[in-house]
Amino acid sequence: DDSLKAAISNAKNKFDTSVNSLSIATMEFKKGGKDFLKTQRLSPDAVSQLSFQMAFLRQYGQTTATYESCSTAAFKHGCTETIRPASIYTKKCAEAFVMHKSKHSSSEGNMLQECKYHGQLTKEAAMGQFDRHLFALRGGFAPVVPDFGVGYGVHDDWIGCNVSAYPARDVKQFVQCVHQSLDEI
Secondary structure, eight states: OHHHHHHHHHHHHHHHHHHHTOEEEEEEEOSOOHHHHHHTTOOHHHHHHHHHHHHHHHHHSSOOOOOEEEEOTTSTTOOEEEEOOOOHHHHHHHHHHHTOTTOHHHHHHHHHHHHHHHHHHHHHHHTTOOOHHHHHHHHOOOOOOSSOEEEEEEOSSOEEEEEEEOTTSOHHHHHHHHHHHHHHO
8 A cells, every 4th residue: 555655654764864863872981890889889870870970060061860760570560660860969979079079088978878879769769669650740751852862781890881862962072971980980
C-alpha cells in the first residue's frame, strides 16, 4: 500500500534527521575505578554523579538537575525508580572542588557527605521510598529534554561514559570536563 510506504519513509526521514542532529563523544578514565574508590570508602556511583555535576558546573557555571534509574527488583513486578542525585550536598561538593580549589580538606569532607547521602537516596529508591508519583502530581512527568544524555559504567580499574547532546551543548568539552573532574576527585 502506497500510504504505508509513504508513512514508513516519512518516519525514517524524521529518525535520520533526529539522529544526525546529535553529537556523541566518549571518555575513558584509566586512573582508577571501582576497586580504588571502594578502598577509599567512596561510592563509585556517587563519584560518577559528582563528576558530571562538576563538569556541568565547570562548563556552564552552575549545577543542574539530574536523575538516574534504580532497580526495584526487590519487589514483585519491580522495575525501576528514579534517584535524583543533584542535592545540596552534591552542589556544595562540586563547588568546593571547582570554585574553591585551595580548600582541599573541605572538598574531601563534602565528598564523603555527598557519597553518604547518595547512598541513602539509592537505598530509599530501591526499597520503594520514591517520589515519582508525587513529582508527577506536582509538575508532570515528561520525556527527557534535548540536553546531555550520559551513559556510564564504573569498572574495576576504569570509568567510562558515552555522552550525547543536541547542537546547543558541546559534548567534547563536557567529556573533557568529566575527565578533569575525575582527576581532581
